[in-house]
Amino acid sequence: MTSKKILLSLLLLVFAIALKSQNYEESNVQPYTLPELLKTESGQVIATADEWMQIRRPEVLRLFEDNVYGQVPKSFDAIYFKKTREEKNVLNGKATVKEVNIIVTRNIKQVTIHLLLFVPNKVKKPVPAFLVINHRGMETMDVTRGNKDDFWPVEQVIDAGYALAGFDVKDVAPDDKERFADELLQKLYPDQLAMNNGMRALGAWGWGASRIIDYFETDPAVDAGKVVVVGHSRGGKAALWCGAQDQRVAVAISNESGNSGAKISRRNFGESVEAITKNFPYWFCKNYQQYANNEDKLPVDQHMLIALQAPRGVYVSAAEEDRWADNKGQYLSLIEAQPVFNLYGFNLNLPLQMPSVGNQLFEIPMGCHIREGKHDMTLYDWQQFIRFANTFFQKK
């Protein structure tokens, strides 16, 4: 073979490998078999909500810990809440803003989560709250409202009668391959770093949201039983993982979370486990690497993450042009998770077809929408979240 031909065959090979892991053609989606949701590892068939809660749910949670996101340590020595600011008349008198340092200690080390919280003034307390796992930096939540970002539409959320809370993920785990361990992992849980099923960034972000719920339990203005955890993309993966770990979460909202979030991993469309573990190894436990290009060996798939939210609320949103996130794969997870919700007496029967673009669909406690446009979290998305939450909480 001439060197030209060798080069050409090599290029074709590279192209074929890339194609295998990043398919965008529906007709190229290969058949797959999902792990069984309602059968335990020892073969016991789960037939009641009680059996799910006592037997299968803990098993599925452990499988996600050991193979995907890593453990989430529950213990620490102390937690303190230090209000650093409170202004009672912001947003034209409509809201009170608070900033609270949430300080968590373990073995004489500490981390501080900076919580930003807006609470509506003229509404009966306590109020339900949206809690955003924010990976886009504090600027997006600009407290002075000089920089209004649709990612954080506090005016609209307050008008709808909800509190809006947020924190920057860097307080617990910077979103960076080199520095992700700088906060929570090195300071409080260094032992996790040595473990193949140890916590990494996504686990830390969800852990951070849980500490904010700890704070809500002490704030009479917020209803800690009505917390909607919201995340976009990588934040959406963390929101689902947080809702799986922490059953105080009333609703988990995953906005365009895609691979290792809401989408079925075995469906070879858009981002693959290979791509995500290569580009973002520090989001997941080490064990997850072994499923790159090997999704069929995963003992879970992401519909089981949706099922772990039952019987609480779960909402999955998508954007038409966000093919990387595999909108159909996300919707299929909702469909596949329904049997667990139905053990609780719901009668979910979502249509097999995804809603068309511009439409919202919900059968409480599940909901979804798909909007036109690109990968982002927009005011339109928030309007749908609020509409879903109003119905979920039976608010006016």
Ligand code: GTR
């Ligand atoms: C992408 C990543 C996705 C998604 C996204 C985001 O680069 O591949 O899984 O998380 O980032 O967070 O915006």
